[in-house]
Amino acid sequence: MVKFIIRRLGFMLLTMFIVSIAIFAISEIAPGNIARNILGPFATPEQEASFLAQLGLDQPLHIRYITWLVGSDWRAERLIGMPLRRIKKPDTEFYEWWAVEPDGTLVRWKLDGEDLIALRLQPDGTVQESLDNERWQTDEAGISTFWGVDTHNRAVMWEKGGGQTYWMRAKAAGWWVEQPGGAREYIPLQKGLLRGDPGESVKTGRPVGDALLRRLQNSILLAAIAFVIVMPLALVLGLLAGLNEGKALDRILSVGGLATTATPNFATGIFLILIFAVWLKWLPGATVFASERAAFENPKMLILPVMTLTLIELGYVLRITRASMVEVMNASYIRTAFLKGLPYWRIVFKHAIRNALMAPITVIMLHVNWLMGGIVVVEAIFGFPGLGRYLLDAALYKDVFAIEAGAMVMVMLAVGTQLVADIIYTFLNPRIRYA
């Protein structure tokens, strides 16, 4: 069993690896242009190019992937010739990158005309500026260059007097400015996922992890409530329908389940809003998170989303349970049990249910994953700040680090729930053993 779990976890890592590559590749070929999304439609090709360079998005795909996976600081350290360190800015969620001098002082630079200015972080948190022109490296052609860390967490190569123009990263109604003092090359610094840094969202400029965590919490809450309501209900109703095959109860449950599942969730959601929120005015029609704990302060607002999810899920699991139950009840060993004269309920509980649950458990576990991140439509209808909406927004924006981080969470959930399903199998059917 332990071996099996370890193997499963190994598979999970492999899956995550493959998925992460696939996502990078897909977002590369997918239509849309993140520069355009951020800069707006009036950006010129030069502005776009400058923007992409500043974010390191002009690098080839594999370099960007490696940066995402294992970071870019080691690459930059070689160019700068100094170790780099990431520190957390006190009292904020922001990180800053600094180069470390031999004596341990943290330093970074900015360019002022032709002068290189060193910014040294003092122990009391202030920054001291001083001229630092000795660092220019002059090559045979007489061009002075310098690799350093700038104030925007990038390793950059400046060229003395080269005065590359660059475009200010400011998207507003087309107001654009070309500035001298740009660097020749940029390497945005990050540690990489394997070292615990999923990167910064291009869209929000904030670490991906924080936003994702909040969304994950919301999604877990909604999914947990829906799960706790839907699954037992669907299983019980499915078993009842299966036991009463062909009778009125079975017909009602089967047809009813089919109807709720067949209705698209956006239609169900809107109908429920119209009936319960707009017409009867019993329930809130949208999940307005006016505070972090809004779902606990005003749990009524979760009723309609949960109801929508219940109606969608119910029929699906119900019908699978029913089919499975019908099949088991017609199996020869059950007939034998009846012939043996065992009491009906004893046959159902002792012999039938266990086997009948195998199929629904697989489906249910697959649906945990779906409830967490796949209910984009339901989240959108109710304005629910969940993981699905986060992923959708990120994908529409081509915010690749955010998509990657979200996708990694989803893969972990998918593989994790399947693992749980596999373990549950062994309890339902002792013949199943994993080596």
Added chain:
Amino acid sequence: MERKQHKWIPELQEQLRQGKMSRREFLRYATLLGMSLTAAEALAACAPKATPTSPPATPTATSVPPTPTPAGPQRGGTLRIRGNVGRIDHPARYSWVANSNTTRHVAEYLTLTDENNITRPYLLERWEASDDLKTWTLYLRKGIKWNNGDDFVADDVVFTMKDWLDPDVGSSILGLMSYLQPTNIEKVDDYTVRLHLDSPQIAVPEHLFHYPAQIMNHRTFEGDFIKAPVGTGPFTLEEYSEGERVVLKRRADYWQMGADGQPLPYLDEIIYVDLGGEASAHIAAIQTGEVDVISEPDTEHFLALKDDPNLQVVGTPTAMTRVLRMRVDKEPWTDNRVRMALKLCQDHEKILKLAHFGEGLPGADFHVAPIHPEYCERAVPKYDPERAKALLAEAGYSEGLTVECAVCSDWADVVAYAEILKEDAAPAGFNIVLNTMPTSAYWDIWTECDLGITPWTHRPLGTMVLTLAYICDDEGKPVPWNETRWCDEEFTNLLKEAEGTLDVEERRKIMCKLEEIQYERGSVGIPYWRNVWSIAHKKVQDFKGHPTQYDLFNEVWLKA
């Protein structure tokens, strides 16, 4: 007095007469609207007398007082708003109006352009421009406190302006105010700042209300407003969670007074909630009272909510439009007769009615809107396929003419406009083939296609958009956004003259000529000017719209 008055002058005069406005305020506004001081004084004298009840420097006088309600504004309550809570750090770097809306009630601007498109002093007490429009003196209002207790002084203004113009900050204002160098911002004394411009500019007050121009406290601000949310505004920032919510709490010592003589605001709390991009969620939320206001509503919201008896849907006319643009360097649009023929095929009223639900004002084929202060009134051209046909024949297309029009299918009103035009232009002999494409594709070709329909946003002055899109530089090359390549020397020169004219009435005279030229030989059809909407629950009182969809809730209150 023989000059034509600005259309708001009579209203101001009426307010003065009713005692809603002090004489001093009246004079200030009247002069802002381009009236000479002596004329304004004469008009003020026509009103019975200035109200003695208005104490000097009463801050409420900065805005037209709300229509008196029997009970007067009530205090208290939380206003919940559906908004977009995006990433922010340095206000000067804001790139969406939504960014500024969430912090607009914490940090404030030097000026205010109101819903009637009139710009007035706000944190400023007044301003003065030199005759050559190159020196602007800004006089700060005294006695304003930051929400941390500091005094609001000239250092704050100089500090903030230097940030706007600092390339490291990367503000869009840097481009907008390219006429100003950081070294030319002069602090005269603690309450006076003087700007020495490189070139004459009339729109300085409007630019000071550009949405990233929120004034920061020079003692506390370090580049991220969320870390040190110190502002002069009526609310303090309690929480800012991207993609989720913003919580603002009332402060007790705000500098503007309410109708009851106590400091504004009337509300205790404002909460912006981000409900994602799906309109149905916003609609359900406001219909069931989960939110009170929809910030920046769209056509979808308007259509779903316009008939809801519990809501107020306020339409505000803007200078936002859809421009039928013809490349004058491409056949057949090189011939002005063909351009005029196509323009004559527009039934402006019908297009407005069908494409934008009649919500707006009809255009008249020149790019100056009726709401612009210097607008010169001209009749809306009639739909005239007969004349269009004759013009086409004259130009050598008596057999008819097939043209292709680039249309972005994501903008419903553009599609509707294109379809109506296609039908209505057929009798004149035009066969318009609509080439539809998604938004990104259209923005790739918007300056390149021969015939297309381009959205243009609202700008507070008529001269601003004309300079962007309809002139050529000294070498005769079209400016970057001149999508039609239309160069007209007389037009360019007149426009320069208009830009150097501070007096609105004088500017209007030039504008009459500019409009005439653009209508007679220009390169664009302007079908209509779009309204934007503001949507709130009926209990939200003194709720107004704004052409740029700025949220202005200082004086909004909730009826219990």
